[in-house]
Structures are given as C-alpha cells and as structure tokens.
Amino acid sequence: RDTPGDATYLHVPLVGAFLVHVASSCPLANNGSVLDFDFALVFNKNPLVCYEPDARRFTACDWGLLRPYATVLAAILNNGTAWVQRAEARRRACRDLAPRFWSSTALRRTPPQARIISSKTSNTRASVLLTCHVWGFYPAEVTVSWLHNGNVVGPGDHPPTSAIPNGDWTYQTQVTLMVAPTAGDTFACVVQHVSLDKPLLEEWSPGLSPGLTAKVAVATVLMVLGLSFFVVGVYCYRGKPPAPG
Incomplete structure (x- = not known):
C-alpha cells in the first residue's frame, strides 16, 4: 500500500x-x-x-x-x-x-406548415426533384398529395415517408416528386389535416434559366433607360418657348 x-x-x-x-x-x-x-x-x-x-x-x-x-x-x-x-x-x-x-395534449389540434424545395437530378427524363416538407402538425395523421397544373399526380419514384415526431408533441413528414418541368407548369403540394378548415396548398413553378434571366434583366434595363430618355425628351420639347413668328 x-x-x-x-x-x-x-x-x-x-x-x-x-x-x-x-x-x-x-x-x-x-x-x-x-x-x-x-x-x-x-x-x-x-x-x-x-x-x-x-x-x-x-x-x-x-x-x-x-x-x-x-x-x-x-x-x-x-x-x-x-x-x-x-x-x-x-x-x-x-x-x-x-x-x-x-x-x-392528446385532443389539441396544431396545423401544419409546408414548403417545397427543388433540386437538380442526373435523370434526363425528370431533371428536377421536388420535396414537400410538412412539419409542426398534431395529431400525426396527415395526407399529402401532388397537383400538376391542377391535376392529381402520384408520388413518383419516391413514396412519402411516414410522420415522425419532432420531440415537442408535433410531427413532420415529406413527399418527393421527380418532374421534367416546362415553362408555364405549376406544381402544388396539397396537405390535408384535421386541424385545417381547407387543404393547405403550397405551389412551385420552374424559374428562368441563368442565361435567360440575364437576357431579361438586360432587356428590362434598356427598356427603362429608353423610357427615361423619352420622358426627358418630351419634357424638354414642351418646355421650349415658341419660335418668333
């Protein structure tokens, strides 16, 4: 010792x-x-x-x-x-x-929130993956579906996941859809829950490509400049005194 x-x-x-x-x-x-x-x-x-x-x-x-x-x-x-x-x-x-x-606790009703996030994929037939995140709802039973230009579509290659608890007596889930969007398309995530008087609708539309966005921006700037010169020219013309006659 x-x-x-x-x-x-x-x-x-x-x-x-x-x-x-x-x-x-x-x-x-x-x-x-x-x-x-x-x-x-x-x-x-x-x-x-x-x-x-x-x-x-x-x-x-x-x-x-x-x-x-x-x-x-x-x-x-x-x-x-x-x-x-x-x-x-x-x-x-x-x-x-x-x-x-x-x-x-058990009898309360908490309405969900929803948001659509898009991401690019390597799939040539469906180049965009849409993910509808739904969270903050109680009870856990919820129905989530997709609309394409107002028509119901299936969940695509990715089935919806089951609702999982957040740890604060609310739940979350997500549904994905692979799409090949074109100009003018509108996709919507429709959420049905017992806490809602009517279905919750979250919409998404394809944005412009970077090149097309730049062209639109340049055209807008030129149009504003041209309109400004036109207004200034009209103002100067009307402000000139009349020629002696």
Missing part, C-alpha cells in the same frame, strides 16, 4: 448511495379516462411498498431480499392514516387533472 507522501497515493472514499422516493402514476386509456392508479415507495428504482386503492392499504411488493423490510414498512404505513390520506389525495388529483391534461 502506498503512503500519503508517495506521489502515486490515491485516496478513494468508500461511499454507498441509497435512494428512497415516492412514485405515483395514472395510466390513461385512448379516450383519456383513467385506467388505474399506482402509488409506491421505491428503493433504488425497485418498488418496495405499493398502495392498493381498492383496499386502501399498503402491501409489500418486493419479492427479493428486501421483502421482510418491505413487510414491516407496509405495517408501519398502515398503522396510521397519514400515508393513506396522502395516497388518496394523489388519486383524486389524478382523476381531476387527467381530463384537463388530455384536452391540452
């Missing part, structure tokens, strides 16, 4: 960690009604003593080495009324708060 004066000496204290806490829960059915009520004294994550609501008494629920201690503890808790009253108070709170919790 190293001595305290040695540089390699390391003192490691022997500390044991034990935790006893009270845990209560009330599982809910699909319609929000309370299915059951659980109340227990837990020792290091293991239920030690459990409360039986129908009998209004505590029983040992540990079947391991701690069962003798759990039996004694249950008898102590049943000897008075304080812990039974505490458990019943939580049971009433569970019954009273469950409807409000259910209405503010």
Whole structure:
C-alpha cells in the first residue's frame, strides 16, 4: 500500500448511495379516462411498498431480499392514516387533472406548415426533384398529395415517408416528386389535416434559366433607360418657348 507522501497515493472514499422516493402514476386509456392508479415507495428504482386503492392499504411488493423490510414498512404505513390520506389525495388529483391534461395534449389540434424545395437530378427524363416538407402538425395523421397544373399526380419514384415526431408533441413528414418541368407548369403540394378548415396548398413553378434571366434583366434595363430618355425628351420639347413668328 502506498503512503500519503508517495506521489502515486490515491485516496478513494468508500461511499454507498441509497435512494428512497415516492412514485405515483395514472395510466390513461385512448379516450383519456383513467385506467388505474399506482402509488409506491421505491428503493433504488425497485418498488418496495405499493398502495392498493381498492383496499386502501399498503402491501409489500418486493419479492427479493428486501421483502421482510418491505413487510414491516407496509405495517408501519398502515398503522396510521397519514400515508393513506396522502395516497388518496394523489388519486383524486389524478382523476381531476387527467381530463384537463388530455384536452391540452392528446385532443389539441396544431396545423401544419409546408414548403417545397427543388433540386437538380442526373435523370434526363425528370431533371428536377421536388420535396414537400410538412412539419409542426398534431395529431400525426396527415395526407399529402401532388397537383400538376391542377391535376392529381402520384408520388413518383419516391413514396412519402411516414410522420415522425419532432420531440415537442408535433410531427413532420415529406413527399418527393421527380418532374421534367416546362415553362408555364405549376406544381402544388396539397396537405390535408384535421386541424385545417381547407387543404393547405403550397405551389412551385420552374424559374428562368441563368442565361435567360440575364437576357431579361438586360432587356428590362434598356427598356427603362429608353423610357427615361423619352420622358426627358418630351419634357424638354414642351418646355421650349415658341419660335418668333
């Protein structure tokens, strides 16, 4: 064993960690009604003593080495009324708060948002991949479809993905469509959700090519300059005094 004066000496204290806490829960059915009520004294994550609501008494629920201690503890808790009253108070709170919790969570309606993002592909027949991102909606059931010039089209080579949770009680999904757009085409992502009075419509149209965009910009500048010179010329002409006659 190293001595305290040695540089390699390391003192490691022997500390044991034990935790006893009270845990209560009330599982809910699909319609929000309370299915059951659980109340227990837990020792290091293991239920030690459990409360039986129908009998209004505590029983040992540990079947391991701690069962003798759990039996004694249950008898102590049943000897008075304080812990039974505490458990019943939580049971009433569970019954009273469950409807409000259910209405503010499972029954709420959050409308979705949508955005279309386009990207180039190497496919010569369908050069553009449209991705409709839909997010922020609740509940998870949502229907997403595509329109091409007002007509319903299929999802193409990429089927829609299922809705996945965002971690904040909302969901997201996306649907893709490979297209070969031409001038004048309009594509729309249609989102149907229980929170919407009417379907959400997000539209996309093909933009001009870079070369054509430059030509249009130059033509616009020339047209504005020509119109400016014309206005100035008319103003100067009308402002000249008449010739003596």
